[in-house]
Structures are given as C-alpha cells and as structure tokens.
Amino acid sequence: MYPRQQAVTRLKQLTQLIRNYSSARLCENKENLILDIQKQQEVFPLVWLRDNCKCTSCFHEHSTSRIIKWINFDTSPKVSTIEITNDNNLVLQWHDKHISKFSIDWLKERSFREDSQQKYLQENYRPARIPWSQETFDAARKVYEYEDIMKNDHALYNWLVDFARYGMVFTRNAPNDNHAAAKVANRIAFIRKTHYVEEFEVRHTPGTSNVAYLSGSLQLHTDLPYYEYVPGAIILHCLVQTDGEGGDSLLSDGLYHAEKLRQENKEAFDLLSSVEVNWLDIGSEHGDKYHTIFRCPVIRLDLQGNIDKIHYSVPQRDSHFTVDVKHVKPWYEALKLFVNSITHGTSKLKLQPGELLAVDNVRLLHGRTSYQDSDKTERYLKGVYIDWDELFSKMRVLKSQK
C-alpha cells in the first residue's frame, strides 16, 4: 500500500473511532447515567435502564415483552460498574450482580431529549395532521387508484399517511362491486362493527330510523357521536350517483375550524370543549334494539389541550342537556359560531360511480345536498367503518417493511 493510501485509510479509521466514541458516567445524584454519544450528551435514568434490561430473565424476546416481576422491582437501583465495550454496548453491573447490556444505537433511539422524542413520535406514533380550509381543499385532496392501494403496499402506505394527515383521501376506479369498500377495510385490517350493519347502504329508504337514509339534505355531522368508541373512519363507495341536481358530498375540516374558533373566541372554544352533550341514538336494526348514549363535548381535547375529536350531529343531540342552566345560552351561541364556521367553510364535490371517499370521522364533518332519485338512477352508496387503532397499526407495519 502506498503511504498516501495508508494515511487515508488510517484517517478513515480514526474518524470512525471518534464518531463511535462514547463515554458514560453517573451524574452527581447517582440517579442518572450520562452518556456522551458523538458529542451529544444523553441522560438515562438508572431506574429506566434497569426496567428495560434486555436479558432473557427480564425480557421475552419472542413476544417483545418485559417480564420483570414488577412487585419486586427496585425503583432505586444502584450500579457497581459501567463499561462501554468495543462493539458499542453499554454494560452495567448492578449492586445485586445482575448485568444489563444495551447497544448504544438502541439507547440513542430512546433519547430523552425533547427534539428526539418529538421526532420519534411523529415518525412512529401518528403523522402530524395538516388542517385545511375551503381555500386549501384542492391541495389536501389526494387521489389514489383502487387497484394500486389494493395491490401495492407502498401505495397503501401513502394512502394511509395522507388519510392521517388530511382526514380524507380519495380513491377512484373501484370496481362496480357491492363490497369494494369492505375490501379496502379488510385489506387494512377489519371492519369496525357498530349497532348498524357492517356494510351499510346509503340510499333513499322511506320509514327509516336514521335520517341519513332519506333523500333530503344532510347537515354537516360526524357519524355515531353517541358512541364512546365513535367509529374512527368511514369508507364510502359511490355505486350509483343521481343524474339530476344534488347528491353532492359536503366536507369541512373540524380541526381547522375548531382551531380557528380557539384563536378568534377563546370563551366559545372553552365552552364547546368543556360542556358535555348527551349524544343519543334509539332504534332497532334487524330486530335488535339499541339505546346508545355518550356524553362528551363537541370538541374533545387531549391531555395537552390539542383537539382530539369532534362529536357533532344535530339529529342525535339529545333534548336532555345536563349542564348548569346559566351555560345554556352561551353554549348555544358558541355552537352557532362553530356551525357557521364549518358550514361557510364547506367544500362540495359530487362523487362519481367508482369513487371511494375515506373520511376521518373524529375530525371532519360531512354532509350531503338533497337530491331526487329518478326512474333511471337511484343514488346508492355503500359504507363501512374502520378504527384508527387499525389504520395506524397498518401504517406502522407497512413502514417497517419499506
């Protein structure tokens, strides 16, 4: 080897060595381990390290399960020795002689720094939602081919990510098959059951127990708000569209309009996110009676105060309103502001036969303009529900296969 080549090789080795160089020590209070990885300081609490020991008596690899008997777990474990091995593992020996070994890469992925944590969550938990308005609807409207998402994992992954981001996703060229929507749900996971039939038909049905099955206009709403476990998503398949006026689908992003309300009228927002409404459905389906009630605000917040879910449907808001009488009028006024906002911000489109519309039912509001069936065409949509637990699970499975 020429001297110059030797020097280059040596330099590469050194760079590699420096890049991998890690050092570990205890912090002053002996409760945290400080790890310097590639000039980045990471802090790992000893109790967390002990709890996440990956040895075979602490962790069952095949079921990826912690098997530590937690009733005997010591929340103040102490280390005797700390070592970083040449193959980049942190090895801890604890006072009770137990030995735990962690790869530095594994630890880095579990960094307690906030930026790392946020990055981890966005990439592995749920994609960030992107609110849209009437003005940005077209850009938010992503369209896929039915055959693609049914056969191509990469296409389905993108479909799922777009669905999570925008709360809606469109699919075209579905076959003229009564079960096309169900097949999408089953490709992802399985249909979410409710007290209605699994594959529901949306068409004009006189004498129905649900106003969706009439041909009048349908005000913006979310489906089944009276379920605590409100169906996460709707997949609607248009089989026949009316050839006359109307029958348009209406969509409005509850996330966008709730955030807008928070900015413009905090008091109204606070009322809508705190006053609990009794959502109610009474009826029967195929002879089975139901009487479903769930109490929650129109705008449900998560622990951080982010908008988690929207529950809203005029027909299913019960006349029993369990709130201090002094909040009643202000609450109605707040609701009116929200309804004005979602309604004036509605986007309209007419689904064509072969089109599928997936709607995030805990975020978007949907509705329909009225229509008249003719001798030639009877508007006919078929729909199924699927929950976000399953949608996100499939997204993660497909991501890990990429």
Next chain:
Amino acid sequence: MYPRQQAVTRLKQLTQLIRNYSSARLCENKENLILDIQKQQEVFPLVWLRDNCKCTSCFHEHSTSRIIKWINFDTSPKVSTIEITNDNNLVLQWHDKHISKFSIDWLKERSFREDSQQKYLQENYRPARIPWSQETFDAARKVYEYEDIMKNDHALYNWLVDFARYGMVFTRNAPNDNHAAAKVANRIAFIRKTHYVEEFEVRHTPGTSNVAYLSGSLQLHTDLPYYEYVPGAIILHCLVQTDGEGGDSLLSDGLYHAEKLRQENKEAFDLLSSVEVNWLDIGSEHGDKYHTIFRCPVIRLDLQGNIDKIHYSVPQRDSHFTVDVKHVKPWYEALKLFVNSITHGTSKLKLQPGELLAVDNVRLLHGRTSYQDSDKTERYLKGVYIDWDELFSKMRVLKSQK
C-alpha cells in the same frame, strides 16, 4: 251520591288540580322561561325550548331526530305568547309565528336543576360504580346462573347493572361449550374485534407472541392497553381448570386503588394520571401483522377528574418513554406505590369448569398464578371482548322493557 261521597270526590278533584297546577312566565332578561310545577320552580332557556321543538317540521318522530336546519337557527328566539293548556301542555308562540308545544311531564324530565340532572344520569346513563377492596370483595362478587341470563331479560338486566357497578360479575353452570362466552356476548350485542382472534383461547402455548399464553404467573394487568379503543370488558369462560396447584385468577379494583392513591399521595396520583406511557404491541395473528401503539397515562381521568380508565400491563409498556427526564424517577416511584397497592389488595379465586368471569377491562386489573398442566388436565379458558357502549345500550333497552 251522598254528601260525604260528593265531598270526597270534590276533594280528589281539587287535589288533582293543585297537583297539576303549573304557571309559566318569562324571567327578567327574557331569555329563560320560569315554570312553576307542583310548587317546584323550573327554569328553561328559550333557546333550548326552541331547539327542542317537537313539531313535525323540527322533529322526525320515527327516527327520534331533531331535523331543524341549524345553519338558520336563531339562538335568541323570542316568544309572543305563553299558554298552559288544560291537558298540561306548555304552548309557546314565537315571534316568527312558529308554535311549539311541550308536555309538562316531558319538561319536568328535562329539569335543569342539578339534583334532577344527576338522578337522570344515574338512572339512564351509567349506574354509579361501587369500588371494592380485598375486604369487601365477597360482597361485591355477584353470581348468576348461565341459563338465567341467557333466557331471562330481568336476570340479564341485573347482571349488567352488577357488572357496571362492581366491574366484575360471575356466572356459573355454563355448558361445556367452546362458544359459551361468545354466546353471552351475542346475547348482549356482539363481540368486540381486535387484532387477536374474536374468541381467544387462554392455554399454555409454547412459542406464543403473547405472554398470557404461557403457563407462568401473570402479573396484574389490563388487556390490550395499546388500543385507544381498549376493549371495555372481557368475558372469560373456564372450560378446564388444572387439577394441581395454581391457575388461580387474581382480581384487583383499579378504581378503588387509584382513589386510595389520590387520597394518600396526590403527587403520585397526579404523575400517574398525567404522564403518558407508550403502550405497545408488535406481532402477528394468523399471518396478519400488527404494530399497535397508544399513548396515555396509567390512570385516565374524565373531564370532571373522575377516574375513567386504567391502562396497565408490564409486558406492553414500551421502552420508549416520552417524558421529561426529570419526571422519570418520580413516575416510577408513583407507579410502584400503585402496583404495591393493587397487588397487596388482590383477591384470589380459582375458576371452576362451567364458570364465567366478566371483567371490566378499563377498571379492574386481573392476573393469574402459575400452574402446571398435567397428563389429565390442560387448563383451558376461552374469552371474548365486548365494549361498554354495547353493554350500556343493552342495559337501557332492557330497563325500558321492564
């Protein structure tokens, strides 16, 4: 008619008249209607009255649905005339000539007084939960006959109410039928689907992807905490019990112990009810992969700060812990307090073949002592999930039939 009889009849009529006597007027700000019903003053906001008009253009009787077009709804409606009719109806004419009619009884049921509202909720929404400890376990343990709950609506109603109250209910003399648990779920509504099979078998299965399917001891846990829509309830049917030592079921009331923690150590309680844990399950079932994550605290509170749900399982608590590093050790210490409490407060029982145990999976923690299958007996339980939306719905349906 004798004078005395006449007097009695007249007195009865008068009493009836007084009992029914109601008067109505507007309050000063003209926003509320004040109704004096049987010496009780009730206040009804005009906006609420207008919103709940029961005329055929505002309400679709057959689907029990409000059909007011809410985008045109006036949140400051004004009345022109107020009348109470002889047949006990309140009739309002609004400024726009619209007429609304409400029966006084209907209004009374919708009283805005807090005591009436609380009574309504307890009787119609969800029964009050009764926490139990090791000491009161025996009293909380209600036992039903399988045939009774399957055939007798009244028995099933009581079974459901006891289940809601205590978070557990026992059923004996079930047939030696693989589908006995499923039949109970289907008698109530339907089985809750998850990424596991609908009717799951709990027996020793080497090479499993779930530690529940080994024969070792199972620490107290709730099932599937990694589901946002965590299965509300488990119905477990014991088909074969081990004839040796162990195989006992362990039960502990998370509601009781979480409340106890709140009383004894508010700081620990606050940590457990605010720090979000990543609950995780990765694996495959019948070839379908899943990668389910849900983030939530061990103790989930509702909007009033009441304990809503418990999520807890050692094996499925992910090593990714997305929390400020300074909260880590205090959180572990808080968790240890809770685990000590639920564990030392555990009640133990050995299910016998033919026994069914229903467990509220968002409240109780359950576990199992280890056992050894013998040549003669291989412990075998069959289980299904069902959600509280369906359990409560059935309860209300049966109540209205009583």
